[in-house]
Amino acid sequence: MTPIDDNHVDDHVDAEITTYLNLDTPKSFFLFAGAGSGKTRSLVEALKHVRNAYGRRLRLQRKKVAVITYTNAACDEIKQRLDYDPTVDVSTIHSFVWNLIQNFHSDIKQWLKIDLQRSIEGLGDQQRRGRGGKAAIDRAHRIESKQHRLKALDSVKQFTYSPTGENRGRDALNHAEVIKLGAYFLTEKPLMRSILVNRSPVLLVDESQDTNRHLMDALLEVQKTHHERFVLGLFGDTMQRIYSDGKVGLGDELPQDWATPAKVMNHRCPKRVIRLINRIRSVVDDQVQRARTDKEEGFVRLFILPITIADKPATELHIMNRMAEVSADEQWSDRASVKTLMLEHHMAARRMGFADIFDPLYEADDGALQTALLEGTLPGLRFFSETILTLRAAVLRKDDFAVAALVRQVSPLVSKSALKATADGNQISHVAAAQRAVDALMELWSNGRQPSLMEVLKSVGTSRLFEIPESLQAIAARSEAEQATATQDSTTPLRDADHDPVLDGWDKALQAPFSQMEPYAAYVSGKAPFGTHQGIKGLEFPRVLVVMDDEAQRGFLFSYEKLFGAKPKSKTDLEHEQQGTDSSLDRTRRLLYVTCSRAEKSLALVAYSGDPQKVCTHVLKEGWFEESEVVMQHQLEGLRNAKEA
Numbered sequence: 001m002t003p004i005d006d007n008h009v010d011d012h013v014d015a016e017i018t019t020y021l022n023l024d025t026p027k028s029f030f031l032f033a034g035a036g037s038g039k040t041r042s043l044v045e046a047l048k049h050v051r052n053a054y055g056r057r058l059r060l061q062r063k064k065v066a067v068i069t070y071t072n073a074a075c076d077e078i079k080q081r082l083d084y085d086p087t088v089d090v091s092t093i094h095s096f097v098w099n100l101i102q103n104f105h106s107d108i109k110q111w112l113k114i115d116l117q118r119s120i121e122g123l124g125d126q127q128r129r130g131r132g133g134k135a136a137i138d139r140a141h142r143i144e145s146k147q148h149r150l151k152a153l154d155s156v157k158q159f160t161y162s163p164t165g166e167n168r169g170r171d172a173l174n175h176a177e178v179i180k181l182g183a184y185f186l187t188e189k190p191l192m193r194s195i196l197v198n199r200s201p202v203l204l205v206d207e208s209q210d211t212n213r214h215l216m217d218a219l220l221e222v223q224k225t226h227h228e229r230f231v232l233g234l235f236g237d238t239m240q241r242i243y244s245d246g247k248v249g250l251g252d253e254l255p256q257d258w259a260t261p262a263k264v265m266n267h268r269c270p271k272r273v274i275r276l277i278n279r280i281r282s283v284v285d286d287q288v289q290r291a292r293t294d295k296e297e298g299f300v301r302l303f304i305l306p307i308t309i310a311d312k313p314a315t316e317l318h319i320m321n322r323m324a325e326v327s328a329d330e331q332w333s334d335r336a337s338v339k340t341l342m343l344e345h346h347m348a349a350r351r352m353g354f355a356d357i358f359d360p361l362y363e364a365d366d367g368a369l370q371t372a373l374l375e376g377t378l379p380g381l382r383f384f385s386e387t388i389l390t391l392r393a394a395v396l397r398k399d400d401f402a403v404a405a406l407v408r409q410v411s412p413l414v415s416k417s418a419l420k421a422t423a424d425g426n427q428i429s430h431v432a433a434a435q436r437a438v439d440a441l442m443e444l445w446s447n448g449r450q451p452s453l454m455e456v457l458k459s460v461g462t463s464r465l466f467e468i469p470e471s472l473q474a475i476a477a478r479s480e481a482e483q484a485t486a487t488q489d490s491t492t493p494l495r496d497a498d499h500d501p502v503l504d505g506w507d508k509a510l511q512a513p514f515s516q517m518e519p520y521a522a523y524v525s526g527k528a529p530f531g532t533h534q535g536i537k538g539l540e541f542p543r544v545l546v547v548m549d550d551e552a553q554r555g556f557l558f559s560y561e562k563l564f565g566a567k568p569k570s571k572t573d574l575e576h577e578q579q580g581t582d583s584s585l586d587r588t589r590r591l592l593y594v595t596c597s598r599a600e601k602s603l604a605l606v607a608y609s610g611d612p613q614k615v616c617t618h619v620l621k622e623g624w625f626e627e628s629e630v631v632m633q634h635q636l637e638g639l640r641n642a643k644e645a
Contacts, residue, residue, distance in 0.1 A: 007292050010263040014042050017233070020259055023057070023201055028223050029259035030208070030251045034237045034596030035277065036268025036540070040074075043067070043206060043235055044081045047088050050202060060543055062090040066200035068096050070207040089200065094163040094175055097182030100196060104160045104185070108173070111181055116150045131198050134486035141474035172471065175372070178591065179212050187216035190225075197226045208234035210357050213247035227257070238592050244370060248582055258475050259449040264290050266597075267365040268540050270298020273599050279624050280593050281317070284586075299327040302624075303631045304615050307551045307608040313351065315636075316340070318544065319604055322636065327602045332543055339541035341528050341595040344373060347549055348530040354520040356512035357381070357453070364505025376524030379469040380506065384514065385521040387466055388441075395442055407434050411465055431549060436462035453517075454510040455630045458523050475506060495591040544599040549608040565618025566611040 013031070020027040033039035058064060067090040069075050075090045082088055091099065101108065120143055127139050129336050152170040161173045173181070185192040203219070218512070223232040238251055252258070266274050271291040278288050303319050317335070331337040340421055342348040349358035361373050372378040376385070387410060394402035408414055413434040419427045441459045444451035460466050461476035478486060481608045485508060489580035522528045546558040561567040562585055576583035596603060609615045612632060619625050
């Protein structure tokens, strides 16, 4: 095979996949598609094949090929590449599930009744066994809220849900409920499985390693029971699993009749970066990627610095200037041309100024709440970042039309039902009440004040200007006396049975100034100079700076010091290894792999360590870097002094 031919070594994989997508003899598959392998191209080519081979048949039978992707941006890209073919239904996971279950209102109602009753009983049991104080106050409000919702279910004729917006009202389902319902219906109801298969004989799942594990198990069950007429195609790379609710070991225990094609090319990264990421994952599996023959060698440097360095941002700017010299690429000196990736979100939160909001919520939960926080989809925060922030911005620019439009759209004070229920027909009074509520809320910013999120929440709760998200209803419902008790209790350690860590997290986060919402919103939307693990999924950048700092990261989910050999594995780490479960080292290695594999031309890594020499010794021993690629503090300072002289 010639060097040029070698760049097309994976072409046969796309051809193989077309043989699996036979509606008469279907074959399910898991495609291993590592970083930069052209996964989206393979997905689109598979869809084009189905369209060309079976498009007429699908249209006559009123069926479609279903595709689940992770983001709306990915949905739009695939639709565009397919010229918006109506036989292909591309959607995010929440949209897909809702489209499947949205007409089963009686089944949804029955599930909710059981789920709410179970939750009420659990909270009631905690209330009986717990002590007084904030925990008891919050539980009482949560029980009351759930009881109201349970009682109101009988009057709900149909449920509503928006995959991209807020879900308010007793008839609305939240994001977590939709996923739970989808997984439950597909697992427990044969009819639902048949509906899915009859509607979409082919289902392709992008980023399958990060798809909610309960839903993934349900989809695998659908394939198992309908394998003779249903194709489940999974696209992904287990090394790039970055969400905590993804299915661990997906691809390891598939049925023997599944196909497992693999792509070996990395079309994105330079040769040196590919050798590095191959070494990083070598202890995990035997997947080895190849570089394109026409790719440049590229540059990689590891800067190992003491964790005690005072001005880290300034040091990183100096490192960028050093990379400009190493790579002969002056754009490294342009801050806007370098993508800085923080492996720990606390680091970005501190640097961008929203740590008081972020830290308490991130540490309160390591599951769905944490994922939603990182994605920017947490309803409690969207309430502030979208509704309140949008209203505040409209008021500041004196855009009365935008203010009125927002209030008409989401305020219960002027909702259709509220106006219709007006006894005297005086709808003007409702509009006036909404205006007074807006004025009272904006008064919090008078005379240069910077209100807390709690003050904003209480104002809205009192005026009923907007619906309060379920996660904040218990806090918003507290009286002044109850809030005083809650504030006092927040400084007192509680027994595990007597507190809800998520509510405790909200209590702390709500003390943050509202001004921190704007940088948080910029961060999760990808508009900040720092990237998130989730935000960079599928993206690529010419120049990448990866910053690793255990001191700046909080909690126990990640440890770069352990990964780089500066600290020994803990007892828990060793137990996870023996049990084959996810450990902090596993998570850290995957995140490092994902961030390093974003680089198109050159890559700089900065490791802040309590023992720089141990890190240096470890990475050289592991073969991750050459001696000439490792820069210690004295070398960096020497280069700086020489340049200044």
